[in-house]
Amino acid sequence: MNAARLLAAVALCVPALPGQILDPALLGKPATDAWPTYYGDYSGRRFSTLKQINQSNVKAMTLAWITRFTPGPMGATAIGGLGTDAIPAGGNEFGGFIIKATPLMVNGVLYFAAPDNAWAVDARTGRELWHYFWKTTGGIHIGNRGVGIYGNWLYFETPDNYLVSLDARTGKERWHIQIADVKQEYFSTVAPIIVGNHVMVGTGGDSLDVPGFLEAVDPETGAIQWKWWTAPLKKGDPGSETWPDENSMRHGGGMTWIPGTYDPDLRLYYIGTGNPNPVETGRGREGDNLWTCSIVALNIDTGKIAWYYQVSPHDTHDWDATETPVLIDGTFQGRPRKMLAQASRNGYFFLLDRTNGEHLVTAPMIETMNWSKGLNAKGQPVPNPAKESTVDGVLVSPPSGGATNWPPPSFDPETGLLYVGTSESYSVFYLTDTDPHPEGYGAAERGAGGFGGTVRAIDYKTGKTVWSHHWPSGGGGAAGMLTTAGKLLFTGDPVQHLVAFDVTSGKILWHAGLTANVSNGPVTYLLDGQQYLVVGAGDSLYAFTVEP
Amino acid sequence: MLKKAVGPLPAIVVVLAAAVPLAAQAPDGRGRAEPARSTRGGAGAGNQYTVYDDATLQRGKALFTAQCGFCHGANAKGGEGGPDLLRAVPVLDDENGNLIGPIVLNGRPERGMPKFSLTREQISDITAFLHEGIRAAAQRATYPLRDIVTGNAAAGRAYFNGTGKCSTCHSVTGDLRGIGGKYDPVTLQGKFLMPRGGGRGPFNPAETGGNPVTVTVTLPGGKVFEGKLQRIDDFDVALTDAAGEYHSFPRKGDVPAVVVHDPLQAHFDLLRKYSDADMHNLTAYLVTLK
Numbered sequence: 150m151n152a153a154r155l156l157a158a159v160a161l162c163v164p165a166l167p168g169q170i171l172d173p174a175l176l177g178k179p180a181t182d183a184w185p186t187y188y189g190d191y192s193g194r195r196f197s198t199l200k201q202i203n204q205s206n207v208k209a210m211t212l213a214w215i216t217r218f219t220p221g222p223m224g225a226t227a228i229g230g231l232g233t234d235a236i237p238a239g240g241n242e243f244g245g246f247i248i249k250a251t252p253l254m255v256n257g258v259l260y261f262a263a264p265d266n267a268w269a270v271d272a273r274t275g276r277e278l279w280h281y282f283w284k285t286t287g288g289i290h291i292g293n294r295g296v297g298i299y300g301n302w303l304y305f306e307t308p309d310n311y312l313v314s315l316d317a318r319t320g321k322e323r324w325h326i327q328i329a330d331v332k333q334e335y336f337s338t339v340a341p342i343i344v345g346n347h348v349m350v351g352t353g354g355d356s357l358d359v360p361g362f363l364e365a366v367d368p369e370t371g372a373i374q375w376k377w378w379t380a381p382l383k384k385g386d387p388g389s390e391t392w393p394d395e396n397s398m399r400h401g402g403g404m405t406w407i408p409g410t411y412d413p414d415l416r417l418y419y420i421g422t423g424n425p426n427p428v429e430t431g432r433g434r435e436g437d438n439l440w441t442c443s444i445v446a447l448n449i450d451t452g453k454i455a456w457y458y459q460v461s462p463h464d465t466h467d468w469d470a471t472e473t474p475v476l477i478d479g480t481f482q483g484r485p486r487k488m489l490a491q492a493s494r495n496g497y498f499f500l501l502d503r504t505n506g507e508h509l510v511t512a513p514m515i516e517t518m519n520w521s522k523g524l525n526a527k528g529q530p531v532p533n534p535a536k537e538s539t540v541d542g543v544l545v546s547p548p549s550g551g552a553t554n555w556p557p558p559s560f561d562p563e564t565g566l567l568y569v570g571t572s573e574s575y576s577v578f579y580l581t582d583t584d585p586h587p588e589g590y591g592a593a594e595r596g597a598g599g600f601g602g603t604v605r606a607i608d609y610k611t612g613k614t615v616w617s618h619h620w621p622s623g624g625g626g627a628a629g630m631l632t633t634a635g636k637l638l639f640t641g642d643p644v645q646h647l648v649a650f651d652v653t654s655g656k657i658l659w660h661a662g663l664t665a666n667v668s669n670g671p672v673t674y675l676l677d678g679q680q681y682l683v684v685g686a687g688d689s690l691y692a693f694t695v696e697p
Numbered sequence: 698m699l700k701k702a703v704g705p706l707p708a709i710v711v712v713l714a715a716a717v718p719l720a721a722q723a724p725d726g727r728g729r730a731e732p733a734r735s736t737r738g739g740a741g742a743g744n745q746y747t748v749y750d751d752a753t754l755q756r757g758k759a760l761f762t763a764q765c766g767f768c769h770g771a772n773a774k775g776g777e778g779g780p781d782l783l784r785a786v787p788v789l790d791d792e793n794g795n796l797i798g799p800i801v802l803n804g805r806p807e808r809g810m811p812k813f814s815l816t817r818e819q820i821s822d823i824t825a826f827l828h829e830g831i832r833a834a835a836q837r838a839t840y841p842l843r844d845i846v847t848g849n850a851a852a853g854r855a856y857f858n859g860t861g862k863c864s865t866c867h868s869v870t871g872d873l874r875g876i877g878g879k880y881d882p883v884t885l886q887g888k889f890l891m892p893r894g895g896g897r898g899p900f901n902p903a904e905t906g907g908n909p910v911t912v913t914v915t916l917p918g919g920k921v922f923e924g925k926l927q928r929i930d931d932f933d934v935a936l937t938d939a940a941g942e943y944h945s946f947p948r949k950g951d952v953p954a955v956v957v958h959d960p961l962q963a964h965f966d967l968l969r970k971y972s973d974a975d976m977h978n979l980t981a982y983l984v985t986l987k
Contacts, residue, residue, distance in 0.1 A: 289743035308743065332790045334835055336743050356742040356835040358784055396775070400784050517969060535973070541847040542886065543973050575968050577886070577976075581840040586774045588783055589834030590741075593842055595883065598891025598968055622930040624899035643899045644930045660932060 184254040184672040186408075187295050187340040188557070192476040193410035195559040196632045197673045201680035203635030206695050207649050207659045213681060213692040214275035220246050220266040222282050229313065229322040230284030236265070248685030250295035251340065251557070251629075251670045259683065259690070260298065260317065262305040264290040264338075267313075269320055272676055272683075275692060279320030285309050288336035289354070294408065294555075297341035297348060299368045304348055306337035312350055312371065326371040328352050333359045342408045344418065344449050347374060351405030351420070355467075358400035358426040358588055361441075363409075365452060375452030379403030379422045379440050387454075388439035397434040402426030403441035407471040407555055412487065415504060417446040417455055419476070419489060423469035429538050429549070429592035430465060430580055437462040442470040444491055444499070446506065456506030461495045462529055465537045466520065466578065467549035467590075468495040475560045475567060477609055481509055490609050492558050492569040494551030495520075497530055498612040512612025514553070514605060517546040517573040538578035538592035548576030549594055550626070557670040559630035559638065564652050566606040566615055568638050572626025574599020602626040602643055606655060616655035620644075629670030631682075639682060641667020647684055647691070663691060740836035747832075749825040757826030760819055768810070773830055778809065783830045794824040846882050846981050848974070853982025856975055861967065863889075863979075869986055877986040886980045890968065893961055902927050908960045912936050914946055915954040922946075926957060 179190035181199050188195055202210060222234045252261035252270075258278065259270040265285050269278040288308030297304040302323060303315040310329040315322055328350055329335035335354040342349045347365035361379035366372060380401040381389040392398040404423035411418050425434060425441035440454070442461035447454055460470045470493055477488040481500070489503035496518040500510035511528035521530035536545050550572075558569035575597040582591040602625025604618045625643030632638050637658070638650040645666050649659040665687025673682045682693045736745040749757075762771050768779030775781035782788050787796040798820050804812030815823070833839070857863040867873050880888060893904050902909065902925060912926040914934055924938035928945075934955050935945035946953055959965070 287744050330786070330790065332744060333786070334743055354743070356837065357789070357831065358834075396781065400781075539973075540843045541845045541977050544890070544968075544971055544976055575890070577890070579842050579845060579883075581842060582834075583843070584772065584774065586781070588774070590837040590840070593837065593840045595887055596891075597887065598893070598965065600965065620930070622899040622928075642930060644928075646930070646932065648931070657931060 191411040200635035216275035225282035226279040232286035249292035295340035304341040353404040353406035361403035377452040391437040391439040419474040421471040427591040496552035538580040542577040554627040556627040559632040561632040570628040572602040631671040740838035742835035757822035848977030848981030850981040853978035
């Protein structure tokens with residue numbers, strides 16, 4: 150890779166370069182001296198070619214710094230927003246302040262966000278450079294996946310659905326635009342991905358029956374360039390045949406709450422869409438409910454759909470298909486192909502041809518899965534109607550949280566394995582809304598126990614688990630993953646350890662006790678010629694390195 | 698600052714002309730109490746929702762059914778030509794009638810909705826009824842479960858004593874005596890599916906109650922420690938022995954040898970085996986054990 154070119158492009162002293170922070174040519178050859186997107190590059194692989202830290206020296210890996218962050222207006226160096234200092238009561242019910250963001254690292258500065266908050270941190274010392282606080286008007290404060298960077302400008306989304314642009318040098322607000330209406334129970338968590346001059350903006354929220362969408366906005370002005378709705382808008386439109394009527398498709402959900410991936414040669418942006426609404430009953434929305442629970446390829450310039458593949462037709466269990474669509478270049482059945490893999494919340498691994506959406510592999514990831522009658526000719530799981538919620542309850546695995554969830558997996562092109570955290574458990578789904586037109590979730594779920602979490606290394610060519618490691622502590626499941634050319638896999642266990650595995654054998658080579666569970670996807674980069682690993686756990690960022 | 702309107706439907710412009718914001722209403726003259734103004738957040742939703750008293754909601758429901766129900770449905774979910782109001786943006790965005798009021802008073806002739814001459818108080822009651830409908834859909838943690846006892850108690854008894862092998866450890870005249878009177882059916886069902894919490898988090902000895910998980914740790918020299926499991930992960934195992942002494946050991950792969958015994962293992966095993974009918978029947982049987 151051309152480090153000099155990348156550095157020139159990201160240099161913060163250069164005023165608002167129109168060029169990309171991430172050169173599209175770096176797809177599959179991720180930056181080594183920066184971590185400039187949520188995934189490190191556009192591929193979603195979270196694989197680094199760095200090997201300064203490797204199997205032979207990882208035992209000497211040691212703490213460089215820890216920084217604990219305090220959200221809120223106290224100590225903030227800049228404040229924006231239209232609401233109040235306090236998060237509304239109940240807004241924090243999903244666990245309080247946890248760093249779920251993948252920090253970006255550009256020119257020696259780390260940038261990350263949490264609901265209502267964004268920070269810049271000196272990557273050499275962990276010292277806070279600035280802290281921006283957004284006064285919220287509400288919304289579910291469940292998490293924030295991070296910021297996007299373009300020239301001197303940062304972008305992050307807020308729980309009350311604003312896209313805020315900050316000056317990366319100062320943390321001062323440049324502008325904000327409204328993405329969606331918080332009164333409709335939208336809330337926004339996505340880390341914006343920037344492709345060319347498109348800032349990709351998604352949203353979330355399925356407490357009420359509102360439609361999902363993805364937008365491309367102008368990085369300078371915030372003006373919408375295109376907007377793609379995740380369901381058709383009117384009868385007769387493509388996909389409308391999979392809904393009973395216009396009302397159901399316009400209230401059909403399908404949120405876009407995880408960043409997509411991008412292939413610069415095909416100029417296609419890949420996004421996984423969320424569950425349909427009402428969430429846990431299919432009554433009133435008979436049909437496949439396109440394009441919910443789907444992997445969709447959109448033309449980056451127009452927002453027009455190039456192809457789609459629905460991984461959960463007519464989902465009734467809240468299994469968003471928003472997990473990372475990982476781009477894989479390799480061979481399949483003897484010939485080279487451009488592929489896309491997803492370890493999906495519904496319990497299946499999928500492999501597609503990303504040029505046209507052709508189905509290649511579907512394979513179950515967990516043994517307890519009991520909701521599907523098998524696969525159809527296109528490799529899609531066929532839901533068993535008997536496992537849709539009933540008044541007296543049905544026992545379903547996986548539960549709504551899924552076999553895996555948003556924490557990012559990693560694909561190592563050298564092993565050909567996709568690494569993902571899974572869990573095996575059951576819930577009972579009770580139908581509560583027996584109206585012909587149920588609303589919201591329509592059903593209640595009660596956890597019924599489970600078997601804990603497992604790290605899986607999945608062969609993309611077959612979907613088979615090549616090695617796995619079950620956490621003996623119980624608990625756990627999805628956790629952020631990172632692989633490196635040092636033949637290491639970094640992730641967290643359910644009891645506050647950061648763990649390094651041998652990517653080939655699954656043997657644990659190193660661990661460190663933190664003060665909270667790993668809560669984001671770890672990142673790595675070279676700084677001053679030295680490799681660092683940075684991970685978020687609870688309210689803190691931890692930096693590790695091997696001293697030369 | 699830049700702003701943009703958001704909405705899947707053609708932008709609905711609510712004309713506020715001549716509207717009196719209902720939020721500004723004074724206490725009415727009929728002596729009835731002001732609607733409750735406490736709010737409730739969380740429960741799976743992001744917004745704060747007003748908590749209304751039952752009398753307000755009853756009045757609102759009666760008025761809605763009589764005045765609006767023909768077009769919008771008695772439950773406001775849509776009817777003869779009128780849209781589903783619980784999903785309507787002006788209702789979702791409304792605060793204390795500021796958007797609903799003008800629509801009711803002025804009608805929407807372009808859409809065939811006539812104007813209604815309702816008092817402020819009546820509109821306020823209707824608004825409360827609609828907002829409660831939205832809250833009830835949005836706050837999923839508050840959904841009331843219905844009667845889940847549909848199973849066949851005799852079949853449940855047969856399962857208890859037969860296929861399920863429940864009677865291996867339990868007795869309906871012993872430890873389970875009166876169990877059907879102790880718990881509501883949903884809780885009871887959850888108890889037999891997984892007696893230990895939800896079983897979702899890491900092992901927590903505090904959750905094991907009277908059925909502690911035990912562990913046997915055998916050191917390389919042959920020395921054996923046994924007791925209640927306190928913690929186990931890839932790197933450590935800890936126990937409390939019969940004398941109440943706490944011991945912890947680092948784990949390096951298979952050393953020391955560790956064997957965990959979970960008295961609830963049969964419950965975990967059954968999770969993979971239950972049919973939904975087994976679950977319903979067993980629930981119906983246990984409910985009879987008053």
